[in-house]
Structures are given as structure tokens and as C-alpha cells.
Amino acid sequence: MKPVVVENIVQKYRVKKTVVDALKGISFTVDSGEIFGIIGPDGAGKTSLFRILTTLLLAESGNAWVDGFDVIKDYKEIRNRIGYMPGKFSLYQDLSVQENLEFFATIFNTSIQKNYDLIKEIYQQIEPFKDRKAGQLSGGMKQKLALCCALIHKPTVLFLDEPTTGVDAVSRKEFWEMLHRLKLQGITILVSTAYMDEASLCDRVALIQKGEILSINTPGGVIDQFEKPLWAIKANEMYKLMNAIKDDPAVESCYPFGQYHHVVFKTQENSKQKLENIAKGGHFTNIEIEAIKPNIEDCFMALMKD
């Protein structure tokens, strides 16, 4: 059986009388030793999904297996085998780095020495601060410590809920490098993130929005699904330009992206011509138009529209 199998998981939250659907029947599988990314905006249902898979939350309906064990019946087995790093830093801030690690090793019935080789590379980076209290570490350091604590019992599946949120760019890059090294050790990794640029670092990604999976594919596959040409346009009057483009009936979507607006047309013919016409129609200066290759974010925007 695959390390993670999810079948038709539904989760609802009741706030007074309104029912919020957090997950609307999600199904997917994760292969052994892959980095599987759950990509979606805040409120898409990523954390609910993670809490169900880590046996913290009982799903409304549906089945799920982690490492071959049912998340409802065999939750005790699962708790021995998984590592979970919640989105919020949740180690003891008033214990030192080493004390935290020792504590988590103990509650998983193991010791730091036993699995030191697994965390060695990461732990060495925070070892100089091992007597410092966890609360006094920087954001990146905290993430590293949390990862160490999640790994200390040599889990077979690792769940990382938005591990890079609020971490600087360098630490983010380092963090992903660490994940790739862990993958080589045969650990299956489920990681959620709201950063689209991190999708390309996963082996496969599931794009999730409002409790539904929009697409499951390799990052390359997701991009290949994007068939229409994509244009980037820039002018001095960006806001007016956006309105002008959106007013045109032939335009399917237009959204700001960095310095440019990304534009997709409903039909592919003469799309460059059309865009140039719109630009000429208004009084715009310094117009630049470029055909570009879509990235994951463009795909996500397109999928959200459908």
C-alpha cells in the first residue's frame, strides 16, 4: 500500500448555524519516497487535511490510510510512525534547543543518539545555540529545530504544514534543500504551502482551493496543462491598463504579476494583435508586450477560473 492514501475525505465546520465545507471529498495518493506538495491559498483546507492525516481530527466522512494504517482505527500505530510539524511553531519556548529535542525523543521512546545520523546535518546548524531557549531563536532556526524534533523518531512519513511561512528567502531555500536530502533517506514527505514558487520543488503537487483539488500532477505536468498563450504587458499606467484589458470581451483573464499584467485570451488566434490594439486604444506610454511561459501561479489562476 502507498504511504498515504486519501479517499473522499469530507470535513465540515459548524459555526453557529452556518456550515463551512473545509474539505469537499478529497482523494489522492502519495508514492513512497516522494515530496508531495499541497499548494493552495489560506483557507483552502490544507491544515484540516493535515490534521486528519495526523489523527488529530476525525473526518466527517471518507477514508484515509497512512503507512497502511487506517487513521481512525489504527491511530496509535500511525502516531508512532509519522512526524508532524504544525504550521504554528509549537515547541516549548521555555526549554532549550537540546531539552526540546531530548523531550521529543523521549516521548517517542527513542533517544537522540539512536537517530542522530538522520538529523545530524540539520542539527549541526543549530548546535551552537543548543543551550538557548527555543523562544529566543530566529524564525529560520525555529523551523530547523521543529524539523529536528519531527524527525527524531525516524518517521516514515513526514507532514509539514506550511513550514516556510514567515521564513526568509535564504532559510526557505535551505529548508527545501534539507527536504530533498531527507527524501534520499526514503522518507515520504507531505508538505503544504501557500507559496506557488515552491511547487516546482515538489515531485508532485495537488492544487487545492476551497476544499477541492483542482489538479494533481508533476509541476511540469501542471504547467503543460496550460495550453493558451500567455502574455505579459507593462505600461506606465498600470491600473488604467488593467481596466482597459478587462473591459475587452475577448480577454479571458488579466491579473497583476510583479511588474507586469498577465493576460490570457479566450481564443488563441491573433491574440498578440488584440492586445496591441487594446494598448493602442488607450493613451498608454512605454508599452512592453511579451509572450511568456506560464508558471505554477498562472496555472493556478487559470484553474481557479474554471
Next chain:
Amino acid sequence: MRMLKFLLQKELKQIFRDPGIIRVLFIMPMVQLLILPLAADYEIKNINLGVVDQDHTEYSRILTNKIIASGYFKLKDYSPTFNQGLKAIELDKTDLILEIPPHFERDLVKDNQATLFVAVNAINGVKAGLGGAYVQQIIQGYNQDVRMQWIQAPRYNPQPTIDVTYSDWYNPHMNYRVFMVPGILVMLVTMIGSSFAANNIVREKEMGTIEQINVSPIKKYQFILGKLIPFWMLALSVLTIGLIIARVVYGIVPLGSYFTIYIFASIYLLAVLGLGLLLSTYAQTQQQSMLVSFFVTMIFNLLSGLYTPIESMPAWAQWVTKFNPVSYFIEVMRMVMLKGSGLMDIRFHIVAILGFALFFNGWAVLNYRKRTG
């Protein structure tokens, strides 16, 4: 067991690393024990007295002096008419008016009978009741003194009287501190037991650390014991400090043994900690748990017989106190400290508290879930 040892180690480390907790744990009981018993005094002193003397004779002066000399009253107002005396009560200058009517001395000597009028400000019922009673006692004494002077070797009392003599058992000097200090000690132990453990667990919820504990294979009972035991030990050490203060500062040496007190306190703390645990399973934030435990302990303390005797409460309130663990401990403390009761004397109390401990802890364990949904 190994797991539990580590949990305890971690918990104690965290507690001793938090200077706030240590300060509150040890300074609060000391301050409360040193200040509260001195302030919570049932004896009413310094009652402000107004006298309306319309007689102006030797007898009326002796009576006034006698009342002031008792030490309970302070002469604050001396008015010629009752209306003016009443004004003083209205202005809160005096609490009690003694009106001596004209011809008081003459009536007393000639007719062997005279009347006095006492008006009391009854806003504070206890003060009014006690003040009135004191005045009456003094006037009675005065009456007897007067009669003694006139007596001419009577063969028998013209009126048969019953003379009552008191003997105060267990607290022969009627020292209210002996009565209050054990009670206040119970209140402190209760507050620490019910709110500290609860707050600690809720804090793990707030910080999110409980998530990490919940995904681990750690057992429910291990986690709960890991939380209960440290605070159980802390509360017992606070009790020890309290007993030392009671002995050193107030000279209160229990007639019974310390052993009995500790046995009962150990069981009692299980019940109170269980209550705290129960609160923590419902509360989501430290603020919630603080407010609820504050509310519960306040009700418990007021209905415990600490300040007002249970026997004088209405019947329904007396029933409520039967479901109040604090009232059992206060009773036991007073029994052991003042009467020297042993384990056999408090066996029913022990059974009751064991019941509370089972009830609260059982409910808490059932309600504590490692997962939601």
C-alpha cells in the same frame, strides 16, 4: 514509567524556569497568611458611640464612662437632644446612640427602675448586632454594680436569677486567629490546586505544544499524571510553608498530628487538581480558565464555612456545601488543629473527598481527547 519521569522532569524544569510562577506560588501565600488573619477579625472594636445625656448626673456619667472604658466604644458625639444625636448617625460619625432620659438617676434611686434607649445603625448587621449586645451587657453589669452598692445584707434575692458561666472549649481564649488561619490555608491550597494546573494545560493548548504531544504515542494517563504530580507537590509545599507560618507567627500548634493533615491534604489535592483538569479540558484560552476557576473557587470559598458558619446558612445553601470539597477540608483542618482529631474522626470526610477526586478526575479523563471532531 520512564516516560512519566521525563514528563515530570520537563514540567518541573518549566515551572522553576518561570520566575512568575515561583513568585506567585510562594509569596502569595505568605502575604495572605500574614495579612488576612489580622484583617479578617470577627471581634468588633472601635464602635463609634454617641451619647445623648439629658440627665447630667453622677449616675449617667458613670454609665457613659463604663461603656467607653470597655474598649469597644469610642465616644464620638455628645449631643443634648436625640435629634442632634441622630444627625451624627446620619453623617456616619457614630454607629450607636445611647439616650439617657431626664431623671434617670432619680427614677433609678427612687423607683428602683429606669429606662435607657439605644439606637443602632444597622447597615452593617454584624456590627449593629454585636454593638447592641455589648452595650446591653455593659448596662447589665452597671445595673448589678449599682444594686451592689445599695444592698443591705439581703437574706435572699428578691428576684431569682439564673447566672450563666461560660467555658470555651477547644479555643479557650476565643482567639479568632486559631480559627481563621487553618481556613485561609485551605483557601490558598485550593486556589493553587485548581487554577495552576488548569492554566498550565491550557497554556499548552494556546502555544500549540499540545498538538505535538497529541501526535506522539504518549498515553492519556501519562500526560495527565505528568501535569497533576508537579502541582500536587507544589501545593503540598505551599501547605508546608503555611503550616510553618501558622506555627512561627501565630503560634498555632495543631493538637492533632501533622500526619493527619498531610494525609487529608494529599487526597484533597487530588480532588481539586481534578477540578482544575476538568476546567482545562473545556477552556480554550488561559483567560477563560482563569475566569472560570476564579469564579468556582470564589463560590467554593464563600460557601465553605470559612467566613460564615455553615449552620447559619439557609437549608439549601447547607446542601450546596455538602458538594463543596473546600468545606470538608476547612472542617478537617479545624478539627485536627483545634480538637486534635485523628484519622478515625475524619474518615467520613476522607470518603467524601475520595468521591470528589474520582468524580472530577474521571470526568476530566473522559473529556480529555487527543483528537477532535
